[in-house]
Structures are given as structure tokens and as C-alpha cells.
Amino acid sequence: MGDNTPKRIPVPPGVTDEGARIEIVDLTKRFLTPKGVPFTAIRDVSLTVEPGQFCAIVGPTGCGKSTTLAQVSGLDKPSSGSVQVGGHIVDGITNGVSYMFQSDSLFPWKSVLQNVMIGPVLLGTPKKRAETLARDWLRRVGLTGFEDRYPHQLSGGMRKRCAMAAALINNPRILLMDEPFGALDVQTKAIMQTELLGLWEELRPSVLFITHDLDEAVALSDRVVIMTSGPGTVKDIFDIDLPRPRGDVQTLRHEQRFIELQTKIWESLRDEVTRAYERTAGVAA
Amino acid sequence: MSTLIQPHAGIGSAGKTRTGSSAPDSGSDLQSSARRARTRSIIWVWVGRAAVAVFVIGGWQLFTELKWIDPFFYGQPSQIWDSLVTLFTKGTAFGSIWDQLWVTVQEALFGFLFGSIAGVIAGILLGSNRYLSNVFSPYIKIANSIPRIVLGSIFIVAFGLGIFPKILLAGVLVFFAVFFNAFQGVREVDQGLVANVRVLGASPLQVARHVTIPSAMTWIIASLHTAFGFAIIGALVAEVLGAQKGIGLIISQSQGRFDPNTVFACMVIMAVFTLGAEYLITLLEKSVLKWRPPVRSEAQSI
Numbered sequence: 001m002g003d004n005t006p007k008r009i010p011v012p013p014g015v016t017d018e019g020a021r022i023e024i025v026d027l028t029k030r031f032l033t034p035k036g037v038p039f040t041a042i043r044d045v046s047l048t049v050e051p052g053q054f055c056a057i058v059g060p061t062g063c064g065k066s067t068t069l070a071q072v073s074g075l076d077k078p079s080s081g082s083v084q085v086g087g088h089i090v091d092g093i094t095n096g097v098s099y100m101f102q103s104d105s106l107f108p109w110k111s112v113l114q115n116v117m118i119g120p121v122l123l124g125t126p127k128k129r130a131e132t133l134a135r136d137w138l139r140r141v142g143l144t145g146f147e148d149r150y151p152h153q154l155s156g157g158m159r160k161r162c163a164m165a166a167a168l169i170n171n172p173r174i175l176l177m178d179e180p181f182g183a184l185d186v187q188t189k190a191i192m193q194t195e196l197l198g199l200w201e202e203l204r205p206s207v208l209f210i211t212h213d214l215d216e217a218v219a220l221s222d223r224v225v226i227m228t229s230g231p232g233t234v235k236d237i238f239d240i241d242l243p244r245p246r247g248d249v250q251t252l253r254h255e256q257r258f259i260e261l262q263t264k265i266w267e268s269l270r271d272e273v274t275r276a277y278e279r280t281a282g283v284a285a
Numbered sequence: 286m287s288t289l290i291q292p293h294a295g296i297g298s299a300g301k302t303r304t305g306s307s308a309p310d311s312g313s314d315l316q317s318s319a320r321r322a323r324t325r326s327i328i329w330v331w332v333g334r335a336a337v338a339v340f341v342i343g344g345w346q347l348f349t350e351l352k353w354i355d356p357f358f359y360g361q362p363s364q365i366w367d368s369l370v371t372l373f374t375k376g377t378a379f380g381s382i383w384d385q386l387w388v389t390v391q392e393a394l395f396g397f398l399f400g401s402i403a404g405v406i407a408g409i410l411l412g413s414n415r416y417l418s419n420v421f422s423p424y425i426k427i428a429n430s431i432p433r434i435v436l437g438s439i440f441i442v443a444f445g446l447g448i449f450p451k452i453l454l455a456g457v458l459v460f461f462a463v464f465f466n467a468f469q470g471v472r473e474v475d476q477g478l479v480a481n482v483r484v485l486g487a488s489p490l491q492v493a494r495h496v497t498i499p500s501a502m503t504w505i506i507a508s509l510h511t512a513f514g515f516a517i518i519g520a521l522v523a524e525v526l527g528a529q530k531g532i533g534l535i536i537s538q539s540q541g542r543f544d545p546n547t548v549f550a551c552m553v554i555m556a557v558f559t560l561g562a563e564y565l566i567t568l569l570e571k572s573v574l575k576w577r578p579p580v581r582s583e584a585q586s587i
Contacts, residue, residue: 073484097484105481109499109576118495122487152578170485 019086019096020051020173020206022072026081029067041067042232044081047225052204056217057225058269060276064232065210069176072208073097085174096173098205100180104159106151112138112162113147119170137165141195157188161195168199175200177209181216193220193249201245214269218242218262219249226268229276236268360545368546369553377535386554389520389532392448396455397516404460404512405505408467413497418468425464433457437523446529455519459512466508470501503577506570513562517555 024047030040042064049055057065070076071083074094083090085097098119099105106115113134120130138144141161151159160181167175180196181189197220200207211217217224218240226236240261246252342362349356356364372382379385411418411425436457440450478496487495524533532551539547 073480075480075483093483093486095486099481099484101477101481103475103477105475105477107478107495107499109502109574111576118482119485122482122485122491122495150576152576176484 017051017173017204021084021086022047022049022174022206022208023084024048024068024072024081025084027068027071027078027083028080029064029071029076030079040231045227045232045234047234047237049206049208049223051206053223054200054207054209054221055223055225056209056211056221057227058211058214058217058265059227059232059235060229060273061212061280062276063227063229063272065227066178067232069099069178069208069210072174073099073176094174096170098167098170098172098175100163100167100175100177102179102182104151104163106159106163106166108151111148111150112143112154115151115162116165116169119166123170133169134165137169138162140199141165156184157192160184160188160192164192164196164199168203168205171203172205175205175207177207179210179212182212189216190250194247196220197246197249214262214266215253218258218265219246219252224265226265226272228272230279235272236265238265238268357543358545360549364546365549365553368544369550372535372547372550372554378538379530379534382554385530385532385535386558388448388530389524389555390558392451392520392523392531393455393513393516395452396519397459397513399452400456400459400516401463401505401509401512403456404463404508405467407460408464408505409471409493409497409501412468412471412501413493429461433461434522437519437526441523441527446527451520451523451528451531454523455516458515458519462512462515463505463508466504467501470504471497473504474500502573506566506573509566509569510563513566514559517559521555 024045027042027045028040029042030038033039045064045068047055047068057068059065067076071078072085072090072094074090074092074097077091085094107118110118113131116134116137117127117130120133121127125133135144135147138147141164143158143161143165146154146158151162154162163180181192184192193216207221209217209221214224219242222240224238224240225234226238227233228235238261242252242255242257242261252258345359346362348354349359349361376382377385411421433454437450437454440453444450444453474497478500479492482492482496520531521533521536524531525537528534532555536548536551539545539551
């Protein structure tokens with residue numbers, strides 16, 4: 001990865017880019033709470049994401065979904081077990097990864113153009129080239145004409161597009177998304193999901209997508225992982241065999257197969273959600 | 286009321302430029318009436334300001350004229366004006382007033398410069414490194430608890446009556462004001478943003494350049510306003526403690542001659558200078574922080 005420009009060539013469907021495989025084996029993460037009591041966030045999580053696969057993780061609040069993502073990115077170190085990306089054990093920041101959070105993670109003091117440019121600039125791409133790339137990406141996400149605006153001057157959906165362009169501009173092998181559309185209204189969310197699918201089908205990075213929204217998980221992904229809470233473990237894994245390209249997410253929701261899959265997965269998830277709710281309600285009472 | 290009208294006027298005009306000639310009549314009407322309301326409110330603000338000045342200065346003049354308070358101890362606006370004129374036409378016992386002012390300005394400016402640079406560097410270093418901050422925090426607290434004016438005496442004993450000890454005292458005062466803000470600013474950095482650029486492959490230096498420093502800049506610039514006041518205080522106090530030139534020296538000499546009018550005249554001179562510097566800092570603030578939503582800077586305009 002000594003080379004300066006992000007030029008991983010998008011992988012056509014059907015071809016595997018072995019560097020993009022994520023293998024999580026018996027991953028356990030323990031924290032010390034502020035009082036000094038050890039707390040197990042996730043225990044023995046094992047999970048494989050094939051290269052170019054779109055994998056969603058669904059689970060009740062506090063089941064360690066975000067913790068799992070942090071281990072894959074290398075921002076955090078596992079207590080035991082291992083994470084491998086492309087056959088290499090993750091130690092330090094993983095190369096070729098982009099992150100998208102629920103908050104936009106845009107620089108409030110940088111213009112839209114500068115925000116999108118930051119990826120190539122950090123890799124040492126010359127400014128001119130980075131700017132050309134960024135303009136191209138802004139065109140792809142429909143933000144041409146807004147290059148000089150600051151993030152606070154954009155709507156929520158536009159900020160999301162900007163963050164998406166910033167995450168994808170380096171053509172990552174792996175895209176980690178932590179409830180990226182959680183804070184959007186229903187209509188904007190559907191539009192953003194369709195756009196994400198379009199861009200993903202062009203670039204085919206491996207995606208780990210955290211969400212609370214089962215519909216979203218089924219509509220977008222190839223595989224849905226259900227996690228249980230306290231400590232987080234993998235409960236069930238479902239393969240989603242809806243054909244691709246999936247097109248508009250809104251119309252997809254009414255298809256027979258979608259409803260079947262959604263119902264089946266909800267059966268598995270419901271117990272977990274109820275259990276998690278009872279536990280927090282018990283704490284509150 | 287005016288603050289309520291202004292934002293609406295802004296939105297109205299922006300909307301108009303974009304939609305063009307869709308509703309020219311109502312649009313231009315709205316614009317011109319908003320502009321009139323704005324001009325009216327600005328005029329009223331200035332009328333109010335003038336009234337306050339007339340009330341305070343006039344009252345002072347009147348009371349001293351009527352001998353309700355003694356002009357010998359408290360000065361009198363007309364006599365302050367006279368001593369201002371004397372200072373600028375006849376000069377002082379130590380040379381022209383411009384010489385004195387230039388010395389004080391130099392001390393304040395250098396103190397401000399070195400103090401704020403040191404404060405920013407130390408604040409960012411300690412703010413981003415927990416080990417360093419743990420090691421140094423008791424010493425910083427101790428240093429901060431020293432009445433720093435006393436340091437002036439030490440500096441003058443150690444470094445003599447020249448310009449250097451004044452710069453040092455001004456710098457020390459500025460340092461702490463800037464340091465604590467820079468430190469806090471670094472601590473308040475959005476951790477999501479840091480995580481994001483680290484994943485994109487940023488080195489620690491790049492994290493500092495792209496995230497930590499710009500983010501702390503809001504805090505640092507806010508502190509520069511107070512810090513500049515401290516620079517002036519430091520320079521003046523050090524001059525009062527012992528100097529061969531400077532406004533502070535004139536103040537201490539006038540104090541010895543029971544001449545409050547010249548002391549007040551010196552205050553006026555320094556106030557004019559500080560207002561000018563304050564204006565420059567505000568310009569800097571506006572250009573560095575132009576990305577901020579307008580609502581916030583309006584609230585901070587005072």
C-alpha cells in the first residue's frame with residue numbers, strides 16, 4: 001500500500017478480490033467500566049464476510065454491534081480471538097477501510113468539496129488530482145453546485161450524500177457502516193438506501209452494515225446476522241436470496257419473497273428485542 | 286426586535302436570488318421593508334449609545350463642577366481632555382507621548398504574540414497527550430495559583446528596567462488565558478471525526494492538522510479577546526513597577542503628583558488602542574471561523 005493514489009479497480013460481480021474478505025474468529029472484547037468492573041461487550045463472535053458481500057448486523061441496543069465494527073477497522077484491539085482482513089490479522093488501522101457513522105462525521109470547517117477531498121489528500125494524492133476526483137464524486141452523489149457550501153448549510157440527506165462520497169472516494173475494499181441512515185426521515189432514508197445500492201454495485205466493496213431496521217437490512221444485504229445482547233453473540237445468520245440489482249428499495253418492500261424473509265428473520269429477532277427490553281425495563285423499575 | 290427580523294430578511298433575499306422573478310413585487314417589498322427596519326434599528330442603537338455616553342460623562346462633569354465630588358481626587362472630563370491635549374502637544378517629562386505609547390504597544394504586542402503561541406502549543410500538546418497532561422497538571426495548577434502580578438517584581442529585579450521583563454509579564458498573563466482554552470478545545474474534539482480520519486489513514490500529525498487544531502481554533506480565538514486585555518495589563522503593571530519609558534511610567538509619575546486627570550488620559554489612550562486591536566482580532570475571528578453557522582456568531586457579537 002505504498003502507492004499514493006486510491007486506485008483499486010472496482011471488482012465486477014462474480015470475481016473475488018481476496019483482499020476484501022473479513023474473517024472474525026471467536027472475537028471477544030471486554031472493557032473496564034468507569035467503576036473498574038470488567039464488562040464483556042461481545043463474546044466468541046465468529047463471522048465471515050465474503051469479498052464483495054453486503055452483510056448486515058441486526059440486534060437489540062447494546063449488543064456490541066459497534067464494538068465488532070471497531071475491531072474490524074483496527075481502531076480497537078480484541079481481548080481475545082482475531083479479526084482477519086484479506087488473510088492478514090488486523091493490528092493497527094486496516095488499510096483500504098472506510099467508515100460511515102450515524103453522525104455525519106463531516107468537518108464543519110471544511111467546504112463540501114474539501115470534505116470529500118480529505119480521503120485522497122490523507123493518502124498524499126496531489127491536490128489537483130484529489131480535487132478532480134472529489135468533483136467527480138460529488139457529481140455521482142448529486143451534489144454538483146454545492147462544492148463551496150459548509151455542512152451546516154446542507155440538509156440531512158445532502159450531508160449524508162457528502163459523507164457517502166467522502167467514504168467511497170478512496171475506493172475502499174471494506175466499507176463499515178454504523179447505522180448510517182438512522183437519523184434520517186423515512187423518505188430520505190429510502191432514497192439514500194437506493195443510492196447506496198447503486199454505488200455499491202459499481203464498486204463492490206465488502207460491507208458490514210449495522211442497523212436497527214430489519215427492513216433496511218433485508219432490502220440491502222446478501223446476509224443478515226442477528227446478534228443477541230449481554231454479552232453480544234451471533235444468534236442466527238440468514239442468507240438473502242433476493243436477485244440483484246435490486247433497484248428501488250421502496251418497491252422491493254412489497255415483493256412476496258421480501259415479506260417471507262422479513263417475517264422469518266423477525267421471528268428470530270423478536271425474542272431478543274423483547275428480552276433486551278425487559279432487562280432495561282427491569283433496570284429502570 | 287431587530288434580531289428577530291434580521292434572519293428572516295436574510296432568508297427572504299436568498300430565496301429571491303434563487304427563484305429569480307417568480308414573485309418580484311412581494312419579494313422586493315419584503316426586502317425593502319426589512320432593510321428599512323434594519324436601518325431604523327441601527328440608528329436607535331447608536332442613539333442609545335450616545336445617550337449613555339452623555340449621561341455618564343456629563344454627570345461626571347456636572348457633579349465635579351458642583352463640587353458634589355472632589356475633582357482633585359476624581360478628575361474631571363474637561364480637565365482629562367486638557368491633559369490629553371497637553372500630552373500630545375507638549376509631550377511628557379520622558380519625551381514625546383508617541384515614544385511612550387510605542388514602547389507600551391511593543392511590550393503588549395510581543396507579550397501577546399509569544400504568550401499566545403506558547404499557550405496554543407502547550408495547550409494542544411497537553412490536551413492531546415494524556416500522559417503529559419497528567420504529569421504537568423499539578424505544576425500548571427500551582428503556577429496558575431501564583432498571583433502573577435508579583436512575578437512582575439521578580440522579572441524587573443532579574444532583568445532590569447528595559448522592555449524584556451514587561452514582555453515576559455504580559456506573555457505569562459496571556460499564556461494562561463490561551464493555554465486553558467486551547468487545552469479544553471482539544472479535549473472537546475469530536476471523537477467520531479478523529480476515528481474517521483484515522484481509518485482513512487491519517488498519521489497523528491495529520492489528525493492534528495485536519496481535526497484537532499481547526500476544532501480547537503474556536504476556543505483559541507475566543508480566548509484571544511481576553512488574552513489581549515491581559516497583555517495590556519501585563520505591560521502597564523510591569524511599567525508601573527519600574528520602567529524608563531512607557532504609558533505605565535506616566536501613570537505612576539502622575540499618581541505621585543496627585544494628578545488623576547493624566548491617569549485617566551492614559552486610560553483613554555490605552556482604551557483607543559485596545560479597541561483597535563480588538564477590531565483586528567474580530568476580523569481574524571470572522572475570517573478563520575467563517576464556516577460557523579451565522580446564528581452563533583450573532584449571539585457572540587457582543
